[in-house]
Amino acid sequence: MTREQQLAATFVDLARSLDGEFDVLDFLQDVVTRTSEMFDGPTATLMMSDQRGALQLAASTDPSNDVVRLLTSPGPHTDSATSGAALVNVSIATDGRWPAFAAAASGQGFVSLDLIPIHVRTELLGTFTLLFRHPVVLDQTDLTILEALAAIAKLGLLQDRTPRQQELLAEQLQSALNLRAAVEQAKGVVAERGGVAVAEAFVWINGYARRKGRPLGAVALDILEGRIGMEALVDG
Amino acid sequence: MTPVSEILMSLMDHAHQDLSLPELLCQDACRRLPISAAGIALMNDTGAIEMTVGSDERASTIEELQLSLSEGPCLDAHATGRLVIHPDLGALALELWPLYTPAVLALGVRAIFSFPLRIGGIYLGVLDLFRDAVGRLDPHELEWALHYVDAAVMVLIHLQSMDRAGPRGESTTGIEGPVELAFHGHPEVHQATGMIAVQAGVRLNEALMLLRARAFAMGRPISEVAHGVVSGQIRFT
Numbered sequence: 001m002t003r004e005q006q007l008a009a010t011f012v013d014l015a016r017s018l019d020g021e022f023d024v025l026d027f028l029q030d031v032v033t034r035t036s037e038m039f040d041g042p043t044a045t046l047m048m049s050d051q052r053g054a055l056q057l058a059a060s061t062d063p064s065n066d067v068v069r070l071l072t073s074p075g076p077h078t079d080s081a082t083s084g085a086a087l088v089n090v091s092i093a094t095d096g097r098w099p100a101f102a103a104a105a106s107g108q109g110f111v112s113l114d115l116i117p118i119h120v121r122t123e124l125l126g127t128f129t130l131l132f133r134h135p136v137v138l139d140q141t142d143l144t145i146l147e148a149l150a151a152i153a154k155l156g157l158l159q160d161r162t163p164r165q166q167e168l169l170a171e172q173l174q175s176a177l178n179l180r181a182a183v184e185q186a187k188g189v190v191a192e193r194g195g196v197a198v199a200e201a202f203v204w205i206n207g208y209a210r211r212k213g214r215p216l217g218a219v220a221l222d223i224l225e226g227r228i229g230m231e232a233l234v235d236g
Numbered sequence: 237m238t239p240v241s242e243i244l245m246s247l248m249d250h251a252h253q254d255l256s257l258p259e260l261l262c263q264d265a266c267r268r269l270p271i272s273a274a275g276i277a278l279m280n281d282t283g284a285i286e287m288t289v290g291s292d293e294r295a296s297t298i299e300e301l302q303l304s305l306s307e308g309p310c311l312d313a314h315a316t317g318r319l320v321i322h323p324d325l326g327a328l329a330l331e332l333w334p335l336y337t338p339a340v341l342a343l344g345v346r347a348i349f350s351f352p353l354r355i356g357g358i359y360l361g362v363l364d365l366f367r368d369a370v371g372r373l374d375p376h377e378l379e380w381a382l383h384y385v386d387a388a389v390m391v392l393i394h395l396q397s398m399d400r401a402g403p404r405g406e407s408t409t410g411i412e413g414p415v416e417l418a419f420h421g422h423p424e425v426h427q428a429t430g431m432i433a434v435q436a437g438v439r440l441n442e443a444l445m446l447l448r449a450r451a452f453a454m455g456r457p458i459s460e461v462a463h464g465v466v467s468g469q470i471r472f473t
Contacts, residue, residue, distance in 0.1 A: 054420060174318070224430075225357065
C-alpha cells in the first residue's frame with residue numbers, strides 16, 4: 001500500500017470509528033501506530049492538553065517511562081507550545097536550543113525530531129511528535145501527510161460535526177487521561193504478578209487487547225477489577 | 237504553589253469550622269468558580285454512590301435528588317467514568333433524565349457539570365457543580381474546575397486513610413491533612429500503585445495510601461518513591 005493509500009485508509013477508519021462505539025484511547029493509539037508505519041518506524045507520540053495547563057501522554061508507539069519523561073520535561077515541545085510553530089527536521093545532536101533534552105534524547109538513541117502542534121482556535125490541544133533513531137529529512141509531501149494525520153487526531157477528539165464540541169472535547173480528553181492512568185496501574189499489577197518489567201507487562205496487555213479486538217482502557221479496567229487473570233493474558 | 241496545593245491549603249485554613257473537608261471543598265469551589273452550588277457524592281466499599289454532601293442546604297438537596305430519583309448526571313458520570321456537562325439543562329430532551337431534569341429545574345438549576353473522581357481504577361465518587369444560569373465554563377474556568385477535581389480526589393484519599401486510623405483515632409500515616417499527589421506526568425506513580433496492590437495483597441486505593449505513607453515517612457516526593465518501587469528497590473511485603 002502506498003502512503004497515500006494508507007492515509008486514505010486511515011481517514012476511512014476514522015469515519016467508521018466515529019460511527020460505531022468510539023474509544024478515544026484506542027483511536028489515538030491507532031493514529032500513532034499508523035503514523036509510525038507510514039514513516040518507517042519512528043516513535044510517534046501524541047501529547048494532549050490535560051486542560052489544567054500541562055501536556056500529558058495520550059498515546060505513543062513507545063509508551064516507556066523514558067520516552068514519557070523525555071516528552072514531559074522542558075524541550076522542543078514546550079517551545080512549540082508557546083510559539084505555536086511546528087519543528088521540522090530537527091537534528092537533535094547538533095541543534096543547540098535544548099541541551100538537556102538533546103542529552104536525554106541522544107541517550108535513548110534518538111537522532112531526529114519532528115513536531116506538529118495541534119490547535120483548537122487559539123488554544124493548544126496537543127502535540128504530535130516523531131522521534132527517529134536514524135537521520136531523516138522530511139520533505140513537503142511528508143509534512144503534508146503528517147499534518148493530515150494530526151488533523152485526524154484533532155477531528156477524532158473534537159468530532160466537530162456535533163454542536164457539543166467544547167463539552168465533547170473535555171469529555172474525551174479527561175476520559176483519555178483517566179484511562180491512561182488505569183493502563184499504567186494495570187502495567188504495575190501485571191508486572192508484579194508476572195515477575196516482569198512494566199514494559200513487557202504492557203506488551204502482554206496490549207497484545208491481549210489486540211487479539212480480542214477490545215479497547216485498551218477497558219482491558220486495563222478488567223485486569224484491575226480481576227476479570228482478566230494472568231493465564232488469559234499470557235496464553236490468549 | 238500549585239493550584240491544587242492552594243485549594244488544599246485554603247481548606248485547611250477553614251478547617252476550624254464544623255464542616256467536613258468535602259463540604260469545605262464544595263464551598264471553596266463556589267467562591268472561586270461561577271457556580272451557585274457544588275456537591276460531592278462519595279462511594280462506599282461496594283462501589284455504589286452512597287453519601288452526598290453539598291456547599292449549602294440547597295446544594296445538599298440537589299445532590300440527594302439524584303440518589304433518591306436514581307438518575308442524573310452524577311450517576312451517569314460515575315457509571316461511565318466520563319464528564320457529564322450540560323450548560324443548558326432546559327434545552328435537554330426530557331428523555332435523558334425524565335424525573336431529574338424537571339425536579340432540578342424547579343430548584344433553579346440551569347446548568348450542570350459532573351466530574352467523576354477517579355485515579356484509573358480507583359473510584360472515589362463524583363464532584364457536581366451547578367449554575368443557576370445557562371452557560372458553559374470557559375477554558376480558564378474549566379481548568380480551575382479540574383483543579384478542584386484533583387483536590388477532591390486527594391481529600392477523599394486522605395479521608396480513606398483516616399478511616400484506617402489507629403485505635404485512638406490518630407492517623408497511622410502521620411499525615412495531618414490532604415496532601416497533593418503528583419500523578420500527572422508521572423506514570424510510575426500509577427505503576428507503583430498496581431505493583432504495591434499485588435505485593436501487599438490490597439486494593440488499589442489502599443496501595444496508593446501505602447505509597448503515600450511511605451513517601452511521607454521517607455520524606456521524599458511520591459514520584460521518587462514510586463520510581464524506587466518500579467525499579468524493584470522498594471517493596472511492600
